[in-house]
Amino acid sequence: MSVSGHTLSPFTQFALILRRDLRLAVRRWDQVLQPLVFFVVVITLFPLAISPELSELRRIATGILWVAAMLASLLAGEALFRPDLEDGVMEQWVLTGQPLPWLLLAKTVGHWLLTGFPLVLVAPWVATALGVEFDHWRLMILTLALGTALLSVLGAIGAALTVGLRRGNMLMAMLVLPLEMPVLIFGAKALDFGLQGDVVTGPLSVLAAMLLLGLVLGPFAMAAAIRIGVE
């Protein structure tokens, strides 16, 4: 990404990509709202399907939140790279000679800010509808923030792998969901421990460690996959 001959510092590149994605999102804000609405709709299904009893819902509230977050992130992730591939931006990124993993990381962070983060903020309110006291909002925001960020990274790898394919939806779910299961295990465990008043540092640290690993290694997998999709 070089403007009139001089190269930009990596952090400027990062900021430029982030700003572009946020601006695009503001202009098409309905696409930002959709994952959020989807998240709430999926959660609404559980009281209808299982039982409207709050005592019963409270027992499985963490699981419901995590599954809904996973599905929302999956659906939002599907369109992460496709528009940029279709209008040629991705090809230009590959050709610039700038570190592609870094650019894709910026894209992923932007994606999380637009689809993951709003969901994290809404979760404590939605959880009250499932019988979880609002007092737990700090823990809920922390675990879901770590977890959804990791889901964004894994989803971005899946989106990059399926970006050039005609019917990528189902395939992406098949690729990404098995990889996301550790997030579900440790995320739900941390939240469960917290709601029962136990120490949460164990599962939370594992979640944070996995996120760091994902942030460091994930972009390289995305870049390799994007290069396959672009050619």
Place this chain on the structure above:
Amino acid sequence: MNWVWFHKLASPPTAYAFARTLRPWLLWPSLSMMLWAGYAALFVVPPDYQQLDAYRIIFVHVPAASLSLMVYSIMAIAAGIGLIWRMKLAHAVAAACVLPGSVFTVLALVTGAIWGKPMWGAWWAWDPRLTTELILLFLYLGYMALRASFDDIGRADRAAAVLALVGLVNIPIIKYSVVWWNSLHQGKTLSIWGKSSIDPSMVMPLLVMLLAFVMFFGAILCDGLCAQILRRERHAQWLTKQVQ
């Protein structure tokens, strides 16, 4: 030491000839070892003091489960080699690994269920080891689905390789799930270098069966590799000559 022979193996004609030669050397010893270990497992080894004869299914269950993980690792390593050094043959090896790997996973799950019914009273339990093994099956299926959705074999190879490498992070989770979570599934009982926690009379047939499974997989891999080479090199002259 001269490594030319090793580099030559990366060329399809040599690899094809090598796999064809190697196959019987793996297959027949493997089958005879399976026969011996099967006989020992069913008639020689004494019954367990608690599980009686039902435990004898470990002689299939344990090798199948070990192979399910081992084959995935081999597949991911081959995929990584193919991705990094752009070695087409490594991709062919990875492609040949998926089917046997997923069959071993299914075999481990099915024999586990058959064993679980009399011992735990249930075909299936949502135990970490069982669940992670099921996830492994999903990983294999995802790999197959991704590979099948590309028309171009070169792109399919590389995309599938990325997926295989990303999925590799799940392998330690499956392997150590019995250590990290204290669960229904028993812990590590067999050890090649240390002392196993099962009776010494059972160790020998089990290890022989494991080796037989490994060699059997080797033979299957040779077959799969030949099939992959036949498909990939179908326009090559050396192959037309070879087949005629």
